Amino acid sequence: MVYGVRDGWRRGGFESHEGMVGVLLADGSEPKPVLFDLGSGATFHESSDWWLYDGALRRPTAVSMRGRCACGWRGTKTYPIDWAKVREDDPDAYDTSGLYGEWEAHLDDVAARAVALPEDLAALLGQVRERLDRLWLEEDKARGYATMLKACDALEAMVADTGPEAARALADKHDEGGVMPAVAEALGMTEKAARARLLHYEHLTWR
Known part of the structure; x- marks a missing residue:
C-alpha cells in the first residue's frame, strides 16, 4: 500500500514532475489553497495539503481525491474520501495507492517521451559515479578528498565547454519556432524547469 506523503512523490531525474494528492469539492472543482494567518500583519501561509479540506474552521470540504502533478497533469480516476478514516495526528497514513499508481504511469509516459542517454554514455557516467564513491574508502582520506575535487574540476570543465553551446542552440530554436514544449518533453x-535549465547552462562559465 502507498500512503500520502507530505513532501510529494518524486522520481530521480524528473524532479520537476512532483506528484501529490489533489482533492475535489462536491461540484467537481479544485479548491483554492488554504490560507493561514501567521499573526504578522499581512503575512499569510498557504497550503494545498489534501487533509486540510475537511470542513473544519470554515474550510471547504473535499469529497474525493485524485492524483496530480506539478506539470498540470491530473489523474482520470477519483476516489471518495472517508474522513472517518483520516487520522488527525497522522493524515499521511491514509491509503493513496490508486493515485500514486496513476502518477507512476504518468511518469512512465514522461520518461518514454524524454531523450534517453546513449547506452555507452550512460555506462560511462555510471562508472564515473561508482569510482568517485570508492574514493570515500581511501585510507589516505585527504588524498581521496583531493582526488574527488580534482575529478569534479575536470567534470565541471567539460560541462562548461559543452553545456552553454547546446543550451544556446536550443534557445535559438525556441526563439525561432516556439519549440519550448518539445524541449521540455525531450528533457523530461x-x-x-526547462527554461530555468537552459538559462543556467547558457550563462555557465568555467574559470
Missing part, C-alpha cells in the same frame, strides 16, 4: 521536465 516541465516548461518552467
Whole structure:
C-alpha cells in the first residue's frame, strides 16, 4: 500500500514532475489553497495539503481525491474520501495507492517521451559515479578528498565547454519556432524547469 506523503512523490531525474494528492469539492472543482494567518500583519501561509479540506474552521470540504502533478497533469480516476478514516495526528497514513499508481504511469509516459542517454554514455557516467564513491574508502582520506575535487574540476570543465553551446542552440530554436514544449518533453521536465535549465547552462562559465 502507498500512503500520502507530505513532501510529494518524486522520481530521480524528473524532479520537476512532483506528484501529490489533489482533492475535489462536491461540484467537481479544485479548491483554492488554504490560507493561514501567521499573526504578522499581512503575512499569510498557504497550503494545498489534501487533509486540510475537511470542513473544519470554515474550510471547504473535499469529497474525493485524485492524483496530480506539478506539470498540470491530473489523474482520470477519483476516489471518495472517508474522513472517518483520516487520522488527525497522522493524515499521511491514509491509503493513496490508486493515485500514486496513476502518477507512476504518468511518469512512465514522461520518461518514454524524454531523450534517453546513449547506452555507452550512460555506462560511462555510471562508472564515473561508482569510482568517485570508492574514493570515500581511501585510507589516505585527504588524498581521496583531493582526488574527488580534482575529478569534479575536470567534470565541471567539460560541462562548461559543452553545456552553454547546446543550451544556446536550443534557445535559438525556441526563439525561432516556439519549440519550448518539445524541449521540455525531450528533457523530461516541465516548461518552467526547462527554461530555468537552459538559462543556467547558457550563462555557465568555467574559470
